[in-house]
Amino acid sequence: MWDGENLTYYGLFNANAYALAVMIAFFLLASIGISLLTIIIMTLCLLTICMPSSKILAQIVEKRPHVFSVGAASFMGIILSPWIVYGILKFQQIEHNSISVLAAISIAYTFGEGLGRLACISFGCCYGKPITALSPFLQHMFSKIAMVFEGKTKK
Template identity: 35%
Template sequence: MTGNWMVIAATGVLCGMGIFWGSRHLPGERWQFFASVPLRKRDDDSWEAVNITWYGVLLSGAAVFAVALYLIMLCGAGVHASAGVSLMVLLLAVCVPASSAVARIVERKPATLTIGGAAFVGSLVAPFAILALNRFGEAATGMHIPMSQGLAACAVAFLFGEGMGRMSCLSYGCCYGKPVEAYHGLIGRIFSKTAVIFQGRTKKISYASELEGRRVVPIQSLTMLVSSLAGIATLSLYAWGHFTAAYLGATASAGLWRIASEFFRNDYRGEGKVSAYQVMSGVSVLYAAVVACFLPEARFFGPVDLAGGVAALWDPGLFLFLAAVWLVLVTFTGISDTTFSRIRFHLHRSKI
């Protein structure tokens, strides 16, 4: 179907633009802080302010992008948008707090978040959330989400969110790679040509590892590329009705890449050579394989209509929902606890 190819191509172009622009600009010092909001005036006429980071703005934007794709996929498969929204609200209600709770447990730090931990919790909860929604929601409102389509849409959408979400890591200087000089031979030559350099003393790579201005492995950009390519492949599987394959492919791609990529990372992710997040990723892949064995026959056969899903998304209520998701996530992830600022205001007297 031409409509499916157009949606897939447009998604790929958007991801490519994000990878190209983000990798070139976001490691710079300019792209850590989005805004500062004055809170309290000091005796010297300056103001204490809270910082809103590009990390939160970009991560929330990536999440909205993923949720929009998720709704497009479900609506394209004939699922009512209200059912898709209900499932997403349930998952966000679990995963957003889990992003902080899991990081606190693993890394023992009060002001940190983990997308990997949130994804792990979400992957475990998703089948039961769909069952609960179908059990109680269908009886009350007639809403129903076929298990295969629902899990596949969640998994594929997460790949895109994971990929584009790494733009936020580039801006904040977190989830960073090891110094390039740690590698030799062919891998060392490849990394030396693709290395990323972070600037800004308030970025995590600076205060946690003192690697500001050093050439490091571009693990965020690699994750953006791998996740986007895997997302395009599994979105194509979904578009042509291969829901279980899309679910397994997306879950395996995200999990196996996290296991592999963490060996190239230099940030702290807990004790041990194998991190808790790598273990979680391996468990999530095995869990998906087990779940796939019990998936019921899909009620919908043949290609889905992704273009129809885009048309269904063109609704004021869904726009408000996506805006609300963005606002909630910015509030949760964008207000910086690790930095502060002081602001002074002045007049341009020549313009009065």
């Protein structure tokens, strides 16, 4: 079992996750022929909705004033991105397959989500169950790879 001190780098990890996802999206969307202006418009539309959603939805669900959720931003992005992409392509009269654009965004999202989960581990909000709450079989299976952090930010 790993032991560690909870040094909260939530903002740093989240900022890096957003930056990585945006860079990958720019690269992939440009590689399928989407113009820079269209990429910027899509990115701004999605981030304008998803970034505030990480706070607003988390406050509604958890009923706490100072909370964020990577899942809330993801949820809004997954629900709204097909409509945003379709709307922007239609409005700009771009003859391009929405599916390839959504695939590029999905790949970028996956990388951003993976890095963003480090924020959750750092902050202490996504730890799951203690090993002692699991069955003996699962305790044995996970005892060597479990992480334990000490800190005030655990839920």
